[in-house]
Amino acid sequence: xxxxxxxxxxxxxxxxxxxxxxxxxxxxxxxxxxKRLDATIGLYLNQILYDVTYGKVAMLDEKVVGVILGSIHxxxxxxxxxxxxxxTHAITMLxxxxxxxxxxxxxxxxxxxxxxxxxSGLFGEYDGSLDFLVLTSxxxxxxxGKKLWLELKAHFEGKGVNSIYLYSDADCNTGFYEHQxxxxxxxxxxxxxxxxEISKVxxxxxxxxxxx
Numbered sequence: 001x002x003x004x005x006x007x008x009x010x011x012x013x014x015x016x017x018x019x020x021x022x023x024x025x026x027x028x029x030x031x032x033x034x035k036r037l038d039a040t041i042g043l044y045l046n047q048i049l050y051d052v053t054y055g056k057v058a059m060l061d062e063k064v065v066g067v068i069l070g071s072i073h074x075x076x077x078x079x080x081x082x083x084x085x086x087x088t089h090a091i092t093m094l095x096x097x098x099x100x101x102x103x104x105x106x107x108x109x110x111x112x113x114x115x116x117x118x119x120s121g122l123f124g125e126y127d128g129s130l131d132f133l134v135l136t137s138x139x140x141x142x143x144x145g146k147k148l149w150l151e152l153k154a155h156f157e158g159k160g161v162n163s164i165y166l167y168s169d170a171d172c173n174t175g176f177y178e179h180q181x182x183x184x185x186x187x188x189x190x191x192x193x194x195x196x197e198i199s200k201v202x203x204x205x206x207x208x209x210x211x212x
Contacts, residue, residue, distance in 0.1 A: 004144055006151050009055035009067060011082055016064035017057070018045060020136045025171060030103045030194065036096050039089035040104050046086055047112070048132045049079045056151055058135075058144045065139035068148040069132040072159055073123070099195040110190050115167050118186050118205040122165065126207065128156055130166040145173075149180055157210055165207040174204060182206040 018041045022028055027044075031037040049055075053075040058066035069079070093101060130152065135145055156164060166182065168174055185205045192199040
């Protein structure tokens, strides 16, 4: 772990972050073309980056192996300069087969819907959120995720944040969050229909009181 360096996220990190996203969530199972795959992950990442107020990456041997994004709810966003051109990505997706376009739409739309359903009526209870945490496969099990989380936690506590939430699903290592002291507040199953292939995934809202 002595070789792990945590620094502020930069534009040059985006390709490595997108590769880590595909590694974990397997967008390439839906998208057969590399350009359309990049566009789809770009649209997904844009949704996450839009409102975040904190972004750090973990470097191991000068490679980006993890990223954490968070938000303090009364602060202005700080990562919108990292957003990719959504119009260009949308045009790229117009050339996709119908089933592929529908699969992407199904996933992104239902992700947004379940997030809104799980968080409905709860925002007033929290000062901030852990919006995103992902590691490359080579960094998993090395303590990189914990190091990133502790950096964000220290940032939150330094700003007087008392309670935060995060949104996750069964494809993520939810046990990691529980080990860090998070508790599952709500859960909901999402059913995806990818061109007749049904996939069911549990989604969760976790929260934690800091300083306890």
